[in-house]
Amino acid sequence: MLMTAFCGLVQMYIPCGMYKPTQRMTRPPGFYKHMLLVGCTRFMTVILGLVALNYVAVSFTETIKSSAPMFTVIISRLLLGERTGLYVNLSLIPVMTGLALCSATELSFNMRGFLAAMATNLTECLQNVYSKMLISGDQFKYTPAELQFYTSMASVVVQIPASLLFVDIVSVSHETDNTLLSLFLLNGLFFHFQSITAYVLMDYISPVTHSVANTAKRAFLIWLSVILFGNPVTMLSALGTCTVMAGVLLYNRAIHADSTRYKVADR
Numbered sequence: 001m002l003m004t005a006f007c008g009l010v011q012m013y014i015p016c017g018m019y020k021p022t023q024r025m026t027r028p029p030g031f032y033k034h035m036l037l038v039g040c041t042r043f044m045t046v047i048l049g050l051v052a053l054n055y056v057a058v059s060f061t062e063t064i065k066s067s068a069p070m071f072t073v074i075i076s077r078l079l080l081g082e083r084t085g086l087y088v089n090l091s092l093i094p095v096m097t098g099l100a101l102c103s104a105t106e107l108s109f110n111m112r113g114f115l116a117a118m119a120t121n122l123t124e125c126l127q128n129v130y131s132k133m134l135i136s137g138d139q140f141k142y143t144p145a146e147l148q149f150y151t152s153m154a155s156v157v158v159q160i161p162a163s164l165l166f167v168d169i170v171s172v173s174h175e176t177d178n179t180l181l182s183l184f185l186l187n188g189l190f191f192h193f194q195s196i197t198a199y200v201l202m203d204y205i206s207p208v209t210h211s212v213a214n215t216a217k218r219a220f221l222i223w224l225s226v227i228l229f230g231n232p233v234t235m236l237s238a239l240g241t242c243t244v245m246a247g248v249l250l251y252n253r254a255i256h257a258d259s260t261r262y263k264v265a266d267r
Helices: 002-013 031-055 058-065 068-079 086-105 111-135 144-166 169-175 178-202 207-229 235-266
Strands: none
Touching (some): 002 178, 031 058, 031 111, 058 207, 058 235, 068 086, 086 235, 111 144, 144 178
């Protein structure tokens, strides 16, 4: 989070062509409340994701996270009042069916890991929907770098006491060498560009579409993890993963079908 905060601060002044910078003279009402809420959800998403990886295989974790569109549909409706059409809702059924298949036949299934991955879905979707509200607000629109910097700093504020309570700082400092430190910094840099790119995209697309696009990314991660880590995959688990990805393709067609249906109805 320190790395993302630093990079976010830099990109507030050097946007690298990702967005149009804006000079702020004042801060909107509820500024610190908004930043702290998004920062806490970012912190919880990262921590819960690591807990899930500690108990279950990467491929299974990513398959569970593929159910994120369902959570986003519900949260978007509650927070943004964004309604999804019938075809879009139906297209989420293959995603959930595929997830059920994978969960029932996954060799590395662990209840704690499963619950942590599902909780990651909830916090990540809440973070994305709330971030969409801040980036696309009518009265005050945050830039992606502003959201990245301030929420990262809020996340650091939460992370410091959590680290002091649950991490043996002395042992970790002795075990950390220059190579490991370099990997941490590189990981932080990658995480920065991943998250700020997500914020840029949120200004153009809906949270549900963003979640479905993430599902396509997870398909690559699932098979890459199988190749790199040699995770055993059953036939039904592979079928479930393919079903999830088919749901993503159906979602894209459903958006077009619903938009066409509503245009005809309006006429």
